[in-house]
Amino acid sequence: MLLCLMFSLDTAVKQFASLTITPSHVMAGDDIVMTCALCNRSSDSRITKVIWVLSVNGEPGYVEYFPDINKEDQNIQHIQTKVEYKSDKASLTVQNASTLLNGICRCIIFFKDSNEELPSLLSQLTISAPYIPPEITSHSITGKESLQCISSGGYPEGQVMWHYRNGSILTKSVSTQHISNGMGSFDINSTISLGLQKDAEICCSVIHTVLQKNWTTCTDTAAQERRRWHMIAVPFAVVAFALIIALLLYCTSVKEADRMKLWKCKQ
Structure with a gap:
């Protein structure tokens, strides 16, 4: 009062x-x-x-x-x-x-x-207002690997902490933005760029100091790497398969044309 x-x-x-x-x-x-x-x-x-x-x-x-x-x-x-x-x-x-x-x-x-x-x-x-649990995605910009952590809908501005699953804090090459979404709350966009271990588990935590709550999401960088190669390999495999089918159809049509020419010559 x-x-x-x-x-x-x-x-x-x-x-x-x-x-x-x-x-x-x-x-x-x-x-x-x-x-x-x-x-x-x-x-x-x-x-x-x-x-x-x-x-x-x-x-x-x-x-x-x-x-x-x-x-x-x-x-x-x-x-x-x-x-x-x-x-x-x-x-x-x-x-x-x-x-x-x-x-x-x-x-x-x-x-x-x-x-x-x-x-x-x-x-x-x-x-x-609470934040929604963060989402982590991987990106490759100019040959550098980075992870992006996105969360939204909270107020006031939340703190972002990158860390390994074992609790070790990551502070280098971190960039965090708090963006007012015009609805009275904030969206958080944080990225971390560093030489990550291929088998590391990296976590992003959004901390709400007023509510004394935090929301954490972790990702396996090896799994991220596999997903990235999968995203490249699957379209490549589809294209290669389509090319093989087209080549087989072409060869079949050529053989059929040669067979018809031979049959006419015999007549």
Whole structure:
């Protein structure tokens, strides 16, 4: 819970608001309850409006609630909300929260017959999302062998660790990119390029420090090598087989033509 923030107009100390967000650790798909309350309840009858200012995909948006006419309005159209009002506080429930809402939020209380408005402290809203298990593929670029590890859909940025299955960490020739996918989460693309042992088992782990989870995928470089040669050998074998069939058909047609010529000569 945030500490109440006091505001002074001239020399008089006025009321102040507090913003409480529950749960404190938010997962994508969870409901979030943001409670905006007066720390000093003596003037709660003068409340005419409460606004929650949220960050949506980096752009400011708001949800308003007018308790005196029991009406809810908002300029954030793609989130589902529910508002409850009591004499000393108003609670905004954001349903099925998305990582698009990651950012800064605050609430502001307005009063009747007054220009007074009481904002709360700014609060960082962080909605976590897990990454999908990584996939590893092998590539050969300019004669250099490399492995590529791809994972997506997580927030915030995850850490990537390359290592042998026995736990030995690989740090050389590693390049990792975190790409914002426009949906409030990140895609990870990491490559490692080095002289790998042909029979080594290489693993890529994506680590989510907030959720304290990691997802690991391993690959056998010898198997990758066999698959690569298989991908080359199979098309080559198909082409060679087709050429052999074509040659046999050609030879058969030539022999048939020669046989017909011989038969005509005998006639």
